[in-house]
Amino acid sequence: MVRLALVRPTYAGRWGDQTGDGQVTAVMPGRDVASPFAPVTATLRAMFGTDDLPGLAPGLLVTDGAPHWSPATRLVDGTLLPEFLRAAGRRWGGTPHACAALAWKSYSYWTALPAVLGWASARRVPLLDPADVLVHFEDHHQLLTLGLRSSTAVAVLPGDPLALAGVPGVRVVADEAALLDALRASLLDAHFAPLIAAIQGEVRIGTRTLLGSVASGIAHGILRASDALPGSSTATIGTLLDALDVSDLVDLVPGPAGEPTVQRRTCCLAFTLPRPKICQGCCVRQA
Numbered sequence: 001m002v003r004l005a006l007v008r009p010t011y012a013g014r015w016g017d018q019t020g021d022g023q024v025t026a027v028m029p030g031r032d033v034a035s036p037f038a039p040v041t042a043t044l045r046a047m048f049g050t051d052d053l054p055g056l057a058p059g060l061l062v063t064d065g066a067p068h069w070s071p072a073t074r075l076v077d078g079t080l081l082p083e084f085l086r087a088a089g090r091r092w093g094g095t096p097h098a099c100a101a102l103a104w105k106s107y108s109y110w111t112a113l114p115a116v117l118g119w120a121s122a123r124r125v126p127l128l129d130p131a132d133v134l135v136h137f138e139d140h141h142q143l144l145t146l147g148l149r150s151s152t153a154v155a156v157l158p159g160d161p162l163a164l165a166g167v168p169g170v171r172v173v174a175d176e177a178a179l180l181d182a183l184r185a186s187l188l189d190a191h192f193a194p195l196i197a198a199i200q201g202e203v204r205i206g207t208r209t210l211l212g213s214v215a216s217g218i219a220h221g222i223l224r225a226s227d228a229l230p231g232s233s234t235a236t237i238g239t240l241l242d243a244l245d246v247s248d249l250v251d252l253v254p255g256p257a258g259e260p261t262v263q264r265r266t267c268c269l270a271f272t273l274p275r276p277k278i279c280q281g282c283c284v285r286q287a
Contacts, residue, residue, distance in 0.1 A: 036154045036162055036170070037061065039122035040114045046228035047221075055110035057134075057147030064149065068138045072111075072130040076194045078201070080135075084144070085202055087137055100203045103143060104210050108192065109217035110146045115187050116218050120229045120236045124160060125179055127153045127171065127186040130195070155182040180243040188214075188244050208249070212266030215246040219262045234260050 035041075041060050045051055051058045062069055074080040088103035089096065111133060118125045132152040137144050155171045156162050157179060163172040173179050196210050219237045226233035234252055241247035248265070255261040 039124055040118045043117045043121045043225050043228050047225045054142050060148055061150045062134045062147035068136040069134040072133040076130050076198055078198055081198055097203045097205045100199055100205055105213040106143050108214045113221050115183055116240055123157050125155045125183045129186050130191050155179055184243050209266050211246050212249040215241055215249040216262055216264050219250050
């Protein structure tokens with residue numbers, strides 16, 4: 001079983017550690033001032049066993065001015081969106097709306113992952129505004145690769161070492177509800193919602209279908225990382241999906257050994273491809 005190379009916290013109230021003498025410390029192990037994104041990259045490494053991931057830049061961050069990378073604003077404003085959708089068409093060979101749905105499924109999974117893992121691992125949330133998310137299509141083994149600018153802002157709670165040190169680029173919020181609001185504002189309201197609208201300007205596809213992939217991707221990501229995360233994975237999934245108003249798009253159901261698995265209520269349309277695929281937890285399989 002793969003685990004993080006840091007102390008897994010136990011709970012005493014909110015994100016403090018309960019010591020043997022009943023004292024509560026404010027600092028969560030593994031959160032340090034020097035590495036704002038360390039909880040995210042450590043959890044990714046625990047999930048996949050490597051820093052070489054199919055959809056994210058190694059180490060997550062991209063150096064400013066690195067060749068081939070473009071900000072996600074160029075997808076949102078439509079500049080790069082046709083290229084993105086053409087690449088999806090070449091990859092899957094399906095109808096335009098099916099290929100767009102699958103492209104979105106991949107994009108939304110890898111984009112959301114740093115934010116939701118940051119929340120779940122350390123209550124430290126990278127704010128994924130489109131200008132700070134970088135993409136490229138140069139690796140033809142996969143549809144796209146995403147990374148973050150090193151200047152990407154991070155939202156934290158008042159007791160986080162980043163807040164206490166006054167680190168630039170850190171946004172301190174009052175409490176966990178405000179932290180979830182910040183996650184939603186950057187990921188959904190500023191990024192996913194306008195990109196969904198842009199995609200719908202190119203192909204005919206429903207919002208519910210696309211948001212179903214967001215909900216499914218978040219749930220799958222948290223379950224895959226569960227051995228490296230504190231607390232209940234099902235509770236974490238519920239909290240995140242409620243914050244994004246997508247909790248009605250998936251169910252968590254017992255798997256063969258009683259483990260939680262994701263059951264979608266919408267379809268990513270992979271079953272319509274020339275080589276049809278029925279994903280695990282697909283609503284079509286249950287119909």
